[in-house]
Amino acid sequence: MTTSNKLEVKNLSKNFERKISLSSLSFIIKQGEKIAIIGPSGAGKTTLFNLFTGSLPFEEGSVDIDGHPLEYWKRKKQLANKIGVIRQQFDLVDSLPVIHNVLAGRLKDWGFFKSVWSLIYPQEKQIAFNALKRVGIEDKIFARTSTLSGGEQQRVALARLLVQKPEIILADEPVSSLDPARSEDILTMLTKLADEENQTLITTLHSVEFAKKYFTRIIALKNGKLFFDLPAEKVTTEELTNLYRLKELSP
Numbered sequence: 132m133t134t135s136n137k138l139e140v141k142n143l144s145k146n147f148e149r150k151i152s153l154s155s156l157s158f159i160i161k162q163g164e165k166i167a168i169i170g171p172s173g174a175g176k177t178t179l180f181n182l183f184t185g186s187l188p189f190e191e192g193s194v195d196i197d198g199h200p201l202e203y204w205k206r207k208k209q210l211a212n213k214i215g216v217i218r219q220q221f222d223l224v225d226s227l228p229v230i231h232n233v234l235a236g237r238l239k240d241w242g243f244f245k246s247v248w249s250l251i252y253p254q255e256k257q258i259a260f261n262a263l264k265r266v267g268i269e270d271k272i273f274a275r276t277s278t279l280s281g282g283e284q285q286r287v288a289l290a291r292l293l294v295q296k297p298e299i300i301l302a303d304e305p306v307s308s309l310d311p312a313r314s315e316d317i318l319t320m321l322t323k324l325a326d327e328e329n330q331t332l333i334t335t336l337h338s339v340e341f342a343k344k345y346f347t348r349i350i351a352l353k354n355g356k357l358f359f360d361l362p363a364e365k366v367t368t369e370e371l372t373n374l375y376r377l378k379e380l381s382p
């Protein structure tokens with residue numbers, strides 16, 4: 132287990148017009164850590180992820196990966212090697228066979244012609260097959276993606292991540308559209324795969340129970356601010372009650 136700093140957030144703030152969405156956040160995430168980010172609706176979890184992927188600009192603070200700002204990795208066209216995203220809606224093209232959705236994880240390394248050609252003659256089939264085998268649905272490789280269940284579609288998204296091999300996985304509410312049994316199945320697989328590849332895993336979750344069960348550290352946000360940042364086993368019921376309390380009691 133390495134202990135180098137993978138992601139460093141310093142005094143990060145984001146406003147939408149005059150509304151504060153994130154306020155002066157700072158934390159360090161080490162390589163290989165498994166972090167759950169929790170907090171009530173509107174706490175700023177998705178905004179934070181959008182800042183990490185570079186899809187939203189921020190005005191104040193910094194986000195460094197391996198000691199360099201996001202911009203540096205973007206300029207070097209290496210951001211997709213650093214960060215991969217999995218979302219609750221899976222981000223798959225429903226009308227395409229599963230293999231194409233898995234191979235989308237290779238597009239960052241392929242040129243334009245290879246990418247287009249692959250839509251007719253899928254390239255690197257063995258890589259897609261191996262990834263699907265690791266998530267247990269290799270028999271679905273040529274099935275139309277829309278015919279798969281929600282749990283199977285999330286496995287396709289996991290196989291795409293395996294093919295992409297990012298160093299950091301951002302999972303944004305990856306199980307919120309799945310039933311409890313399928314959610315546990317996907318979280319077991321996601322954490323196991325991240326462990327095997329020594330990837331850093333950062334997941335937003337609404338379920339505190341899953342956060343405590345599958346993750347080693349929990350970062351809680353409330354009203355855009357850091358509410359607590361603790362090892363999962365140190366999070367108390369009282370802290371969770373305060374985190375999700377609708378209104379602070381007036382003195």
Ligand SMILES: Nc1ncnc2c1ncn2[C@@H]1O[C@H](COP(=O)(O)OP(=O)(O)OP(=O)(O)O)[C@@H](O)[C@H]1O
Nearest residue numbers: 147150151152170171172173174175176177178179
């Ligand atoms: N594009 C936007 N324009 C204006 N305000 C926004 C925008 N995106 C987010 N916000 C505001 O920023 C705050 C944080 O929203 P965010 O979606 O990050 O919260 P969240 O913790 O992910 O919530 P949820 O758990 O409901 O997904 C909210 O008050 C939201 O209204």
